[in-house]
Amino acid sequence: MLKLPSSLRMVSSVFLPSGFLPSALLLSVLIVLLVSGCGGGQGRYSPTGVIVQSIEGVAGDDFEGASATGLGDDEIYETVGSDVTGEPLAQQKLYFEYNSSKLSNEYKAIVQAHAEYLVRATDVKVVLEGHADERGTREYNLALAEDRANTIANILKAWGVRVERIRTVSYGEERPAELDHDENAWYYNRRVEIIYQ
Amino acid sequence: MKHFSENFDGTHHSLKKILTRIRSALMSLGLISLICISSPASAVLTIEVTKGAATSIPIAVVPFGIGDLNITENRPDQVISSNLARSGHFEVLDKRDFLKQPHELSKVKYKNWRLLKAEALVIGTVTDLGDKGYEVKFRLLDVFREKQLAGQKFVVSASELRVVAHQISDIIYQKLIGRRGAFNTRIAYITVRGTQNNAQYLLRVADADGQNPRTILKSSQPIISPSWSPKGDKIAYVSFEDNRSTVYVQNLSSGDRKRVAQYPGINSAPTWSPKGDKLALTLSKDGNPEIYILDLSRTKLRRLTRNTSVDTEPAWSPDGDTIAFTSNRSGTPQIYQVAVSGGPAKRITFKGKYNAGATYSHDGKSMVLVTNQGKGFRVGLYSIENQTVVELTRTKQDESPTFAPNDDMIMYATQTGGRNVLAAVSPNGQVQQVIQLDNHSVREPAWSPFYRSP
Numbered sequence: 291m292l293k294l295p296s297s298l299r300m301v302s303s304v305f306l307p308s309g310f311l312p313s314a315l316l317l318s319v320l321i322v323l324l325v326s327g328c329g330g331g332q333g334r335y336s337p338t339g340v341i342v343q344s345i346e347g348v349a350g351d352d353f354e355g356a357s358a359t360g361l362g363d364d365e366i367y368e369t370v371g372s373d374v375t376g377e378p379l380a381q382q383k384l385y386f387e388y389n390s391s392k393l394s395n396e397y398k399a400i401v402q403a404h405a406e407y408l409v410r411a412t413d414v415k416v417v418l419e420g421h422a423d424e425r426g427t428r429e430y431n432l433a434l435a436e437d438r439a440n441t442i443a444n445i446l447k448a449w450g451v452r453v454e455r456i457r458t459v460s461y462g463e464e465r466p467a468e469l470d471h472d473e474n475a476w477y478y479n480r481r482v483e484i485i486y487q
Numbered sequence: 488m489k490h491f492s493e494n495f496d497g498t499h500h501s502l503k504k505i506l507t508r509i510r511s512a513l514m515s516l517g518l519i520s521l522i523c524i525s526s527p528a529s530a531v532l533t534i535e536v537t538k539g540a541a542t543s544i545p546i547a548v549v550p551f552g553i554g555d556l557n558i559t560e561n562r563p564d565q566v567i568s569s570n571l572a573r574s575g576h577f578e579v580l581d582k583r584d585f586l587k588q589p590h591e592l593s594k595v596k597y598k599n600w601r602l603l604k605a606e607a608l609v610i611g612t613v614t615d616l617g618d619k620g621y622e623v624k625f626r627l628l629d630v631f632r633e634k635q636l637a638g639q640k641f642v643v644s645a646s647e648l649r650v651v652a653h654q655i656s657d658i659i660y661q662k663l664i665g666r667r668g669a670f671n672t673r674i675a676y677i678t679v680r681g682t683q684n685n686a687q688y689l690l691r692v693a694d695a696d697g698q699n700p701r702t703i704l705k706s707s708q709p710i711i712s713p714s715w716s717p718k719g720d721k722i723a724y725v726s727f728e729d730n731r732s733t734v735y736v737q738n739l740s741s742g743d744r745k746r747v748a749q750y751p752g753i754n755s756a757p758t759w760s761p762k763g764d765k766l767a768l769t770l771s772k773d774g775n776p777e778i779y780i781l782d783l784s785r786t787k788l789r790r791l792t793r794n795t796s797v798d799t800e801p802a803w804s805p806d807g808d809t810i811a812f813t814s815n816r817s818g819t820p821q822i823y824q825v826a827v828s829g830g831p832a833k834r835i836t837f838k839g840k841y842n843a844g845a846t847y848s849h850d851g852k853s854m855v856l857v858t859n860q861g862k863g864f865r866v867g868l869y870s871i872e873n874q875t876v877v878e879l880t881r882t883k884q885d886e887s888p889t890f891a892p893n894d895d896m897i898m899y900a901t902q903t904g905g906r907n908v909l910a911a912v913s914p915n916g917q918v919q920q921v922i923q924l925d926n927h928s929v930r931e932p933a934w935s936p937f938y939r940s941p
Contacts (some may be wrong), residue, residue: 426864427844427857427886428711429756430813430820433776433797436753459731460753464709469682471905
């Protein structure tokens with residue numbers, strides 16, 4: 291019988307409180323630990339700022355004494371400014387591919403909507419916060435995140451927003467939206483946040 | 488070795504022997520060993536030796552004769568044993584196997600130590616001198632040739648007991664390994680407590696063994712990229728306390744600090760010139776991240792790179808002539824070099840889609856960096872002569888590698904079990920350690936230069 295080193299003892303104490311394992315099992319435990327690696331968490335967090343589909347009511351036949359009704363779009367979105375009616379403006383987080391600061395086509399209309407709003411609301415200023423996921427070095431991620439913020443800034447400028455009203459700031463990987471260490475968390479951390487002031 | 492077992496409980500002793508044999512067998516096969524070695528002084532630093540050197544010197548460090556002195560936490564032999572074990576070059580023998588514990592040369596019976604397979608022996612004493620402090624004496628003995636290799640006497644105050652043990656460790660290391668020891672050095676690192684809105688970031692400086700951590704900056708916003716001045720008297724770092732990246736230089740002894748760069752955009756990645764009069768850093772004030780050199784006394788700024796791509800993470804060569812840096816001008820981050828006097832940049836890494844965060848070794852012959860060659864972000868060693876990058880680690884999220892001032896060890900940040908921890912690897916990849924320092928998330932280690940007495 292071998293007494294396990296403390297790191298394995300912590301794991302095995304779940305199964306055998308005394309911390310002893312027959313040596314034949316030890317090898318298989320070691321192999322399992324080596325192979326499993328860090329298990330990433332599943333995406334526990336629901337994304338914020340993503341357009342939610344309105345929920346259709348369920349047919350009365352399926353549920354007795356209950357029926358669901360859909361929610362109107364206007365009721366669930368954050369709105370900014372009094373003259374906003376469209377959905378895109380509510381989306382204030384834009385996401386990026388790994389190691390890229392190129393904006394995907396799916397977001398172009400959203401940025402355009404923000405630009406149009408800004409052109410109209412002349413006393414509003416905007417801060418574009420750039421972020422990156424945790425992979426790679428912190429300093430390179432600081433630069434990559436700024437690149438992302440600049441991408442959005444340039445689109446806004448191209449749509450006529452005056453440069454004095456746009457401020458970009460990069461936080462690199464330092465202010466993650468999601469704390470897990472998996473693809474899901476990384477996706478939600480590769481973002482630019484549009485913040486009105 | 489049957490005659491040694493009579494001193495203690497037989498079962499415990501034989502278990503330890505089995506473990507030691509298995510560990511040696513695993514190490515000699517280069518397999519992973521998960522046996523933890525705790526620092527005897529306190530629980531601040533524990534090292535998990537995941538891989539040991541192929542050859543290490545068996546050394547016996549006998550508990551020093553201390554009489555009635557109550558100095559158990561800082562007893563020199565414990566600090567020395569811990570230091571030597573941590574270097575990866577020594578097999579520190581278990582003191583429970585010592586039949587006798589001599590403190591004087593006259594009491595040493597070399598034959599007994601040869602039976603234990605010790606090649607070197609350390610003995611010593613600590614004597615109370617009253618008002619004058621403590622006298623610490625040690626001798627390093629060659630067991631086979633039965634002669635003294637080093638011996639010295641120090642008079643120190645109580646608060647200097649650990650420092651003198653580090654100095655003794657350095658002497659032992661120099662005598663037996665042939666290179667300068669780096670035990671009397673410090674590390675800076677950042678630790679984070681809490682998450683998100685109630686996070687607290689601490690920039691700390693501790694002895695290289697993790698003891699005596701002191702917080703030099705506390706902030707509710709991130710701190711990154713600590714960088715030691717060549718004399719070890721100042722640290723430059725990047726703080727987000729104003730909700731944007733800003734470079735500060737802080738004097739360690741006074742705590743006074745100076746904001747040296749808060750231009751629009753990014754202000755980051757400070758690194759000192761070998762003379763300590765300039766900082767190379769990254770500024771994006773002129774459109775995108777570029778490398779600049781800031782003359783600290785004249786607060787003069789000189790731009791070194793000029794293009795539309797990201798240029799960041801400058802590293803100053805020890806001879807002062809070259810700056811290595813990261814650029815994505817080829818499409819992905821790679822390492823480039825440019826003369827400090829200015830001129831075109833030359834790409835030096837070609838293997839792998841990601842090479843970044845390079846720093847020079849103190850002898851200028853190599854660089855340590857973060858490389859991703861398809862298996863994850865690992866610590867890589869770049870040989871300037873061979874122009875090749877070798878992966879030193881097998882983990883996936885390594886960053887911020889830093890050389891010890893004697894270049895014999897590389898400390899870096901990594902993740903294990905979802906926690907951010909520090910780890911160490913030797914330049915030949917043979918010695919690998921995970922360092923449990925502080926119970927909180929730890930990152931961004933920076934190893935100090937050699938300590939110079941004021």
